Amino acid sequence: MPAGRATITADRAAPLAWAAGAAAWGGAWLAMLGLDGTIALAHQALLLVLGVALAALWWPAWAALAGGALGVLAFNALLVPPRGSLWIARWQDALLLALIAATLTVVLGLITGLRRQARQARQHQLQAEQLRQLGEALRDASLPLAHAGALQAALAALTRGPAALLLCRRWPLAEDSVDTIGTADADETAGLWHALRQGQAMGPGTGRHGELDHWILPLRGGSGPAPAALGAALLRLPGPGRGDDALRAHAQALCDQMGVALQRQFSRQAAEAATAQAQLQAVRNALLTAISHDYRTPLATILGAASALQDQGPRLDAQQRGVLAGRIVQEAGHLARLADNTLQLARLDAPGVVLRRDWESAEELVGTVLRRARQRAPGRALRARLEPGLPLLLCDAMLLTQLLDNLVDNALRHTPPDSPVELLVRRAAAAGDAPPGVVLAVRDRGPGIAPAWRSRIFEVFQRGEPGQVGSGTDSRPRSGTGVGLAVCRAIARAHGGELVLRGRNHGGSSFECHLPGAVQPVPAEGSP
Amino acid sequence: MTLRVLLVEDDAALRNTLRDALQVEGYGVQTAASLSEARALATHAAPDLVLLDLGLPDGDGEALLAGLRQRRSAHGNTPVLLISARHGEQQKIHLLDAGADDYLVKPFSVGELLARMRVALRHRGTRLAPAITHHRSGGLLVDLAAHRVQLHGADVHLTPTEFKLLARLVRSAGQVVTHRQLLADVWGAEHVDHTHYLRLYMGQLRAKLEAEPAEPQRLLTEPGVGYRLVEGEPDAD
Numbered sequence: 209m210p211a212g213r214a215t216i217t218a219d220r221a222a223p224l225a226w227a228a229g230a231a232a233w234g235g236a237w238l239a240m241l242g243l244d245g246t247i248a249l250a251h252q253a254l255l256l257v258l259g260v261a262l263a264a265l266w267w268p269a270w271a272a273l274a275g276g277a278l279g280v281l282a283f284n285a286l287l288v289p290p291r292g293s294l295w296i297a298r299w300q301d302a303l304l305l306a307l308i309a310a311t312l313t314v315v316l317g318l319i320t321g322l323r324r325q326a327r328q329a330r331q332h333q334l335q336a337e338q339l340r341q342l343g344e345a346l347r348d349a350s351l352p353l354a355h356a357g358a359l360q361a362a363l364a365a366l367t368r369g370p371a372a373l374l375l376c377r378r379w380p381l382a383e384d385s386v387d388t389i390g391t392a393d394a395d396e397t398a399g400l401w402h403a404l405r406q407g408q409a410m411g412p413g414t415g416r417h418g419e420l421d422h423w424i425l426p427l428r429g430g431s432g433p434a435p436a437a438l439g440a441a442l443l444r445l446p447g448p449g450r451g452d453d454a455l456r457a458h459a460q461a462l463c464d465q466m467g468v469a470l471q472r473q474f475s476r477q478a479a480e481a482a483t484a485q486a487q488l489q490a491v492r493n494a495l496l497t498a499i500s501h502d503y504r505t506p507l508a509t510i511l512g513a514a515s516a517l518q519d520q521g522p523r524l525d526a527q528q529r530g531v532l533a534g535r536i537v538q539e540a541g542h543l544a545r546l547a548d549n550t551l552q553l554a555r556l557d558a559p560g561v562v563l564r565r566d567w568e569s570a571e572e573l574v575g576t577v578l579r580r581a582r583q584r585a586p587g588r589a590l591r592a593r594l595e596p597g598l599p600l601l602l603c604d605a606m607l608l609t610q611l612l613d614n615l616v617d618n619a620l621r622h623t624p625p626d627s628p629v630e631l632l633v634r635r636a637a638a639a640g641d642a643p644p645g646v647v648l649a650v651r652d653r654g655p656g657i658a659p660a661w662r663s664r665i666f667e668v669f670q671r672g673e674p675g676q677v678g679s680g681t682d683s684r685p686r687s688g689t690g691v692g693l694a695v696c697r698a699i700a701r702a703h704g705g706e707l708v709l710r711g712r713n714h715g716g717s718s719f720e721c722h723l724p725g726a727v728q729p730v731p732a733e734g735s736p
Numbered sequence: 737m738t739l740r741v742l743l744v745e746d747d748a749a750l751r752n753t754l755r756d757a758l759q760v761e762g763y764g765v766q767t768a769a770s771l772s773e774a775r776a777l778a779t780h781a782a783p784d785l786v787l788l789d790l791g792l793p794d795g796d797g798e799a800l801l802a803g804l805r806q807r808r809s810a811h812g813n814t815p816v817l818l819i820s821a822r823h824g825e826q827q828k829i830h831l832l833d834a835g836a837d838d839y840l841v842k843p844f845s846v847g848e849l850l851a852r853m854r855v856a857l858r859h860r861g862t863r864l865a866p867a868i869t870h871h872r873s874g875g876l877l878v879d880l881a882a883h884r885v886q887l888h889g890a891d892v893h894l895t896p897t898e899f900k901l902l903a904r905l906v907r908s909a910g911q912v913v914t915h916r917q918l919l920a921d922v923w924g925a926e927h928v929d930h931t932h933y934l935r936l937y938m939g940q941l942r943a944k945l946e947a948e949p950a951e952p953q954r955l956l957t958e959p960g961v962g963y964r965l966v967e968g969e970p971d972a973d
Contacts, residue, residue: 537845544843564825564960566915567932569939571950572957579951592950600932605959606825729932 225266232262233275240287249287249301253308256283261315269320276312280305335458338362342462346469353377356389359441359466366459367423369444374400375427375466376438379474381405392442399424400440407436409460412445413453421445423456427463429471438470439463495691499550502691506539506546513539541584545617549695552610556698563604563702567729570598570633570646573605577612578631585620589628595635601646602726603703608648611699611707614692615650615719623654623716636722643725645705653716662709666697696721738764739857742783744774744800745819746792754787757846771795778804778814785857787849788836789819790827797831805835815856819844825960829914832961838911839961855910855967871906871968876945876954878906885945892944897922901937902945902965905955910967912958938963 236259240252260279264272284294288301296302342362345355356375363371372390374397379385381404392400399410399417403426410416411423427439441463513532521529555561574592581590601608612631619629629652636645657665693707696719700707705723712718741763745751748769755765766781768774771794778786778800786804788797797818804814818839820828828839837856840849859868871878877886880903885892894902900922905913919928927933938957942949956964 540843566960567935568959569935571939571942572935573959575950575952576957576959579956594950600935609959729930731932731936 226271229263229266229271229275232266233259233279235259236262237279237282240283244287249304252287253283253304256280257308257311257315260312261319264316264319265323269316269323272316272320276309276316280309280312283308335461339458339461339465343465346465349469350473352466352469352473353387355469356387356466359462360389362462363441363443363459366455366462367443367445369422369446371444372396372400372442373427374404374440374442376404376470376474378477379438386439390442396422396424396442400442403440404437409456411443411456413456423459425456425460425463427467427470429467430464438467438474495553499546499691502546503543506543509539510536510543545613546691548610549614549691552607553691553695553698556695556702561702563607565602565604567600568603568605568608569600570594570648573601573608573612574631574633574648576609577616580613581616581620584617588620588625590616590631591628592631592633594633598633598635598646599644599725599728601723603723607699607702611696611721612648612650614696615721618692618719619650619652619654619717623652627653636725643727645725646723647720648723649718649720651712651716651718653712653714656711656715656717657709659711662711665709666693666707738762739784740764740766740781741853742766742768742774742777742781742786744768744771744787744792744797745789746770747789750789754846754849757849761850771797771800774800775803783814784860785853786814786816787819787853788816790824790831791821796827798834801831801834801836813860815860817849817852817856829916829961832912832914833916851967859908859911868907868909868968871909871965873909873954873966873968878902880906887945894941894944898937898941898944901934902941905963905965906968909965912962912964914962916962918962934963 236255240255244252256279260272260276263275267275281294284296284305285292288305289297296305342355342359345358346352349355353375356373360371360373363373370390372388372392374392375387375389377385377387386404388397399420402408403410403424407426407428408414408416409423409425411420411425412418414423422445423441423443425441425443426437427441428436429438441459443459513535516524517529517532517536524532571594574594578590578592581588616629616631623629629650632647632649632651634647634649636647638644697707700721700723703723705721707719707721710718710720739762741758743751743754743758743765745754745767746769751767751769755767758765766777766783768777771792774786774788777783786800788800790797801816804816815837816831816835818828818831818836819842820839821842832839837859838852840852869880871880875888878884883899885894885899885902901918904918904921915931915934916928918934919930923930923933938955939949942952942955945954946952954966956966958964
């Protein structure tokens with residue numbers, strides 16, 4: 209960060225400045241001695257004043273003063289008669305020397321004052337620039353910790369000693385939630401933790417532990433119900449009790465910028481976590497509501513039939529008992545599929561789900577699904593149409609058959625008994641160089657789904673409302689659809705595909721699972 | 737003679753229900769609620785068939801299966817039927833590859849269970865005795881010894897690989913054969929991961945042997961596990 213390089217120094221006594229001052233001082237003397245005899249003593253006196261004043265522009269105050277005193281003594285010894293001694297013959301010359309000394313004192317005082325002011329102005333400007341740069345860097349940073357090194361360097365440059373930082377990585381505070389940058393001994397570390405917890409500075413000028421040879425400044429996060437500090441900084445001073453208040457105030461300002469940035473980060477994270485938690489809770493509640501509704505209907509049927517068999521068994525004839533038992537078996541099967549779907553949905557929702565992909569033939573998947581569907585719904589018109597020469601699918605066979613099972617089940621339950629259901633598999637339209645994908649569609653001639661519901665029907669807590677969505681001759685609510693279709697979409701997406709619902713011309717729905725293509729494996733070598 | 741079944745199931749309700757159902761069918765049933773109990777019973781009681789629930793609290797059943805398979809006695813090939821939950825595919829396939837005979841996915845009906853047991857008991861002994869060489873079902877006739885396949889009386893020509901694949905399924909007719917077993921027995925152990933060979937050749941076999949290849953009645957798919965040739969009809973003679 210640039211602010212780290214903008215070092216702020218108390219004085220800049222560079223060799224060049226010394227040389228410049230010496231040149232002014234020496235130049236004046238060259239002129240005085242070279243023009244001796246040509247000009248009057250008063251001219252020489254003014255040259256002396258000029259030389260010392262010029263030197264004072266570069267030299268530090270003490271050097272300028274010493275140079276002035278030396279100049280006056282040398283002037284007296286070399287130029288004021290009698291030459292060669294400090295004795296002054298005439299009272300006018302004594303007055304001249306006194307005037308020179310007085311003038312030099314005043315001039316040097318003025319110049320020193322001006323230089324101090326200029327230096328302070330420059331320092332303030334640098335400090336302001338440093339604050340601005342750090343502030344900007346932190347404002348744009350999503351992770352303030354990335355700029356901790358820059359802050360450490362800036363603080364170290366301020367006091368010209370190694371600095372150390374203790375920073376919260378996350379909130380709330382814990383032993384392992386802080387990062388230490390730089391090195392600090394046990395006492396200093398204890399001081400840093402104290403400043404972090406209490407939010408108070410210590411060291412010379414702070415009113416606490418003034419005897420220390422370092423400052424410990426809290427990284428304050430600002431007002432409000434915020435914690436006292438989100439970190440602390442250690443600035444080592446040249447010696448005990450050294451360091452001025454203005455410097456400390458600037459260091460504190462730098463530290464507070466980091467504190468505010470950290471607090472902003474933690475607030476943002478807390479807000480995001482709260483939002484995510486609320487969404488998760490909402491989804492969970494909706495899921496539980498949907499599931500409990502879906503489970504209740506078959507459970508009620510099973511309980512009713514089973515208790516009838518238990519209580520009225522002897523009074524029922526064989527046919528009645530058979531009907532009741534058949535109903536129990538049917539609804540229990542429905543419950544089992546519901547449980548499968550619910551578990552699968554939870555599994556696919558979990559992060560890091562791994563599919564057991566293998567090469568599968570669409571024909572085999574469709575054949576399996578048709579066979580199961582015929583067992584569940586004998587007598588229904590079911591048909592499969594497969595485009596010839598379909599590519600193999602790289603997919604999880606258990607999941608894809610579950611997807612197709614659900615779609616077929618859904619179509620069978622929500623269309624009239626005499627209405628046909630069709631399973632269609634075709635190549636997807638080629639897209640660029642990618643291997644062609646495959647579309648598996650389950651199509652019915654039922655009443656269809658209103659366009660407004662077509663995307664919402666996949667949400668787990670949505671069930672088509674009877675009447676509005678239209679459940680045809682079947683007046684029952686679309687029990688089980690919520691979880692069933694949601695898991696279908698989750699399965700399609702887990703395969704990098706998508707499940708969409710399209711209305712059909714002349715009525716009916718088409719649930720279409722689009723799966724991406726895969727580069728086909730090398731066929732078996734050798735004998736056919 | 738009463739056939740003895742060892743039922744290993746930790747859920748008491750399911751265990752008792754199955755026990756009652758099997759006793760009604762005339763089987764002698766011994767039950768175990770844990771693998772350790774099952775191992776003891778398998779050694780001493782010499783069951784004719786083992787029903788093994790996966791997901792028992794004290795192990796994965798592999799040791800029990802290995803113990804049953806290691807014995808070289810007449811009981812060394814006691815059929816083992818796995819009872820698995822819907823989401824326990826990996827373990828189920830692992831044990832099928834390791835020599836279990838077949839599986840049922842919970843929940844299942846008693847009818848399915850009895851049918852699987854019947855097939856498993858019929859195959860009992862084929863590991864040691866001569867293998868099944870005939871298969872007859874719904875107009876399909878396979879004679880492995882004569883290398884002949886007939887469909888509704890007409891000869892069907894199969895390529896050598898197709899025939900090997902069909903023959904492997906015939907030897908386990910009515911039972912599932914895993915992808916790995918099929919690939920190892922037909923193509924060789926180095927090809928056990930080449931599932932796509934199976935997809936191709938099963939497609940060809942179905943095209944020749946099924947009336948409607950998209951809806952097979954004989955060569956059934958067990959998604960994610962393997963294939964099953966439907967149980968053969970008993971020979972007329």
